[in-house]
Amino acid sequence: MVIKAIDLFAGIGGIRLGIEQSFGEDIKIIYASEKSEYSRRTYYHNFNHEPENTDILEINAKEIPNFDILLAGFPCQAFSIAGKRKGFMDERGRLVFKVFDIINIKKPEVVFFENVKFLKNHNKKRTFLWILNQLEYFLGYYVFFKVLNSANYNVPQKRERLYIVCFKNYKDFTFPKPVRREIQLKNCLTKQISSKYILSQKYLDGLKKHKKRHQEKGNGFGFQVIPKNGIANTIVCGGMGRERNLIKENKDNIEWDKIGVYKQSVRNSELIRRLTPKEFLKVQGFPSTFKFPENISETEQYKQVGNTVSVPVINHIGNEIYKNFFTMKKKIYIRKIKEFKDLSILEYQILKILLIGNFISKTGIISIQSLKNTCKDFKLHYLEFKKSFRKLIKFEIIEKITPKRIYFSKNVLKYRHFEDYY
Numbered sequence: 001m002v003i004k005a006i007d008l009f010a011g012i013g014g015i016r017l018g019i020e021q022s023f024g025e026d027i028k029i030i031y032a033s034e035k036s037e038y039s040r041r042t043y044y045h046n047f048n049h050e051p052e053n054t055d056i057l058e059i060n061a062k063e064i065p066n067f068d069i070l071l072a073g074f075p076c077q078a079f080s081i082a083g084k085r086k087g088f089m090d091e092r093g094r095l096v097f098k099v100f101d102i103i104n105i106k107k108p109e110v111v112f113f114e115n116v117k118f119l120k121n122h123n124k125k126r127t128f129l130w131i132l133n134q135l136e137y138f139l140g141y142y143v144f145f146k147v148l149n150s151a152n153y154n155v156p157q158k159r160e161r162l163y164i165v166c167f168k169n170y171k172d173f174t175f176p177k178p179v180r181r182e183i184q185l186k187n188c189l190t191k192q193i194s195s196k197y198i199l200s201q202k203y204l205d206g207l208k209k210h211k212k213r214h215q216e217k218g219n220g221f222g223f224q225v226i227p228k229n230g231i232a233n234t235i236v237c238g239g240m241g242r243e244r245n246l247i248k249e250n251k252d253n254i255e256w257d258k259i260g261v262y263k264q265s266v267r268n269s270e271l272i273r274r275l276t277p278k279e280f281l282k283v284q285g286f287p288s289t290f291k292f293p294e295n296i297s298e299t300e301q302y303k304q305v306g307n308t309v310s311v312p313v314i315n316h317i318g319n320e321i322y323k324n325f326f327t328m329k330k331k332i333y334i335r336k337i338k339e340f341k342d343l344s345i346l347e348y349q350i351l352k353i354l355l356i357g358n359f360i361s362k363t364g365i366i367s368i369q370s371l372k373n374t375c376k377d378f379k380l381h382y383l384e385f386k387k388s389f390r391k392l393i394k395f396e397i398i399e400k401i402t403p404k405r406i407y408f409s410k411n412v413l414k415y416r417h418f419e420d421y422y
């Protein structure tokens with residue numbers, strides 16, 4: 001069984017990447033949408049799939065093919081501490097209404113959201129309570145949410161984000177436990193760095209003055225130089241995000257321009273530099289195979305990487321969703337079998353044993369002879385059981401039958417080794 005998912009506000013596909021790492025070949029992103037042309041270019045460059053060039057408000061949900069999982073890292077500016085926090089008064093804050101419309105029409109099994117942590121507290125918590133209310137009471141989902149810090153999931157970055165996981169049919173979900181961090185900022189750094197990333201002396205002096213002014217007023221913390229064996233501050237798309245993540249470079253690692261504005265005499269003597277967009281991608285946990293296309297400016301690259309997610313965090317959450325997804329599907333499946341009234345009690349029992357026990361091989365093939373033996377063990381007449389075959393095919397439990405073998409469908413294979421379920 002391939003699970004179908006859609007990726008809304010797809011950005012550069014960080015959520016997709018983490019979820020694909022969890023679900024492997026069991027998932028297919030059948031639809032993606034993203035408004036920004038530049039993000040679509042990066043997405044296409046890496047997934048060979050170009051998101052629809054649609055403003056979400058123009059999507060006709062009925063035209064989206066059916067899917068099981070909805071992924072949406074909806075824009076956070078309206079709720080972000082860095083923004084004006086107008087929430088639903090801001091057009092960008094209301095985009096989530098449209099996502100609820102799509103959920104209402106398509107009723108996917110799972111919904112996954114990522115947003116800034118402040119969404120939880122915005123407007124004296126009223127915004128979030130409204131969102132929860134919509135998801136739980138209006139749309140009928142079981143909702144789980146938690147603020148997780150990327151630094152606890154082997155990502156060298158302090159990044160607290162709110163994650164919301166909703167299930168249509170499943171009441172239990174646990175967010176992943178923290179894991180040991182083995183990666184530090186230094187593991188994300190490029191060995192040889194162009195002198196253009198070294199701040200000019202003038203700019204650094206400006207940052208120092210700015211910081212001093214703010215410190216005197218007792219607010220803000222301005223630019224920050226992070227030790228290479230430390231971890232980065234939150235990467236955000238605005239300018240200060242970069243300035244809070246400066247490092248001090250060794251002189252041997254710098255490739256100096258001989259002339260022009262990037263020559264050594266114009267750059268700062270402490271060799272303080274910005275991280276490159278590629279390094280920022282690594283600080284977000286993207287694999288080195290992920291690349292920006294060539295026709296994207298660096299300013300745009302910084303913006304895209306600040307807007308995206310820490311992939312390993314999504315991957316850890318995705319692993320939990322994956323486990324739940326199949327337990328949940330199995331529950332629905334068993335419920336469906338129960339609804340399959342034409343099966344006699346014994347037939348139902350044997351089916352359950354076949355499904356839940358390990359009777360079916362990895363390939364999903366069972367020889368008619370061994371089925372006959374199983375029937376004998378359960379004192380069931382094979383011929384009686386055979387009568388149900390046509391229904392079992394219709395029910396997609398059995399794919400096909402040959403004179404010697406029964407081929408169970410791939411759906412059933414998922415439920416092997418669930419023997420302790422019942």
Ligand SMILES: C[S@@+](CC[C@H](N)C(=O)[O-])C[C@H]1O[C@@H](n2cnc3c(N)ncnc32)[C@H](O)[C@@H]1O
Nearest residue numbers: 009010011012013014015035036055056073308
């Ligand atoms: C927080 S980012 C999502 C990042 C993405 N989940 C990822 O993993 O890279 C929000 C995205 O929504 C897009 N967006 C904003 N308004 C939109 C709209 N009205 N319709 C479609 N996309 C929109 C932005 O261009 C931005 O890429």
